[in-house]
Amino acid sequence: xxxxxxxxxxxxxxxxxxxxxxxxxxxxxxxxxxxxxxxxxxxxxxxxxxxxxxxxxxxxxxxxxxxxxxxxxxxxxxxxxxxxxxxxxxxxxxxxxxxxxxxxxxxxxxxxxxx
Amino acid sequence: xxxxxxxxxxxxxxxxxxxxxxxxxxxxxxxxxxxxxxxxxxxxxxxxxxxxxxxxxxxxxxxxxxxxxxxxxxxxxxxxxxxxxxxxxxxxxxxxxxxxxxxxxxxxxxxxx
Numbered sequence: 100x101x102x103x104x105x106x107x108x109x110x111x112x113x114x115x116x117x118x119x120x121x122x123x124x125x126x127x128x129x130x131x132x133x134x135x136x137x138x139x140x141x142x143x144x145x146x147x148x149x150x151x152x153x154x155x156x157x158x159x160x161x162x163x164x165x166x167x168x169x170x171x172x173x174x175x176x177x178x179x180x181x182x183x184x185x186x187x188x189x190x191x192x193x194x195x196x197x198x199x200x201x202x203x204x205x206x207x208x209x210x211x212x213x214x
Numbered sequence: 215x216x217x218x219x220x221x222x223x224x225x226x227x228x229x230x231x232x233x234x235x236x237x238x239x240x241x242x243x244x245x246x247x248x249x250x251x252x253x254x255x256x257x258x259x260x261x262x263x264x265x266x267x268x269x270x271x272x273x274x275x276x277x278x279x280x281x282x283x284x285x286x287x288x289x290x291x292x293x294x295x296x297x298x299x300x301x302x303x304x305x306x307x308x309x310x311x312x313x314x315x316x317x318x319x320x321x322x323x324x325x326x327x
Contacts (some may be wrong), residue, residue, distance in 0.1 A: 132315070141304065142317040143318035144315070144316070190258065192258075201247075202260055203315060204260075204291075205258040208257060
C-alpha cells in the first residue's frame, strides 16, 4: 500500500480480555516499529523488527505484550489480559534500512480503550 | 545510548509571530535527527530531518531546524506562525543504523489568533 496501515483504528475491550493489533507496513520496508502513546505522554518505544534478525523487545512493558512479524511484512501486536493502564494509541511505523537517517513512516494508530 | 530532551512541554505564540521549539540530544554517535508533527487525532508526519549533510535543514510548511553539534541542539523554528501549525511536535534522535529511534516527550504548540 501507499502508507502504513493499521487495524483496527479503534478498539474498546473489557479488562482481562486479549487484543490483537495489526500493522501492514509500506511495501519493501524491512524495518518495523511499534510505539505506544498514552494520553498526554510522548511516544514510548515497544519493539523493533529488522528483516530476519531477532527483534528488539527491550521496550515491551510486561510479558503480557508480544509481537510477531510474519513473512517479513505484516506484524501483530498482542496484549493479553488487558489492564486499564494499557489504554493508549498504539502506533506502527516502518522504514527502509541501509542508509543512515531513513525516514520512518507512521500509521494512523490503533486507539485502544480498556474498560 | 541516546536520548532527546524537548525543553518546553507547551509553547504558545500569536499568529504571525516566530516559533521556536527547543530540542537537545545526547548520542554516542553522529546522530540523525528528525522533527515530527502530530495534529489532533492524526498520525505522525515528518517535518524535516538531519543526516550529516547541511546543518540548516528546511522542511515542509516553512519550518526549519539547525543542527548545532557544539550545543547538542536541533531547535525547530518558523518565521511566522499560522493557525494550522497548532499541533504536537516531537524531536527524534536515531542511531547511525536507524534501529534505535528515541522520541522526546513532545511540545504542544498553541497558536492564538
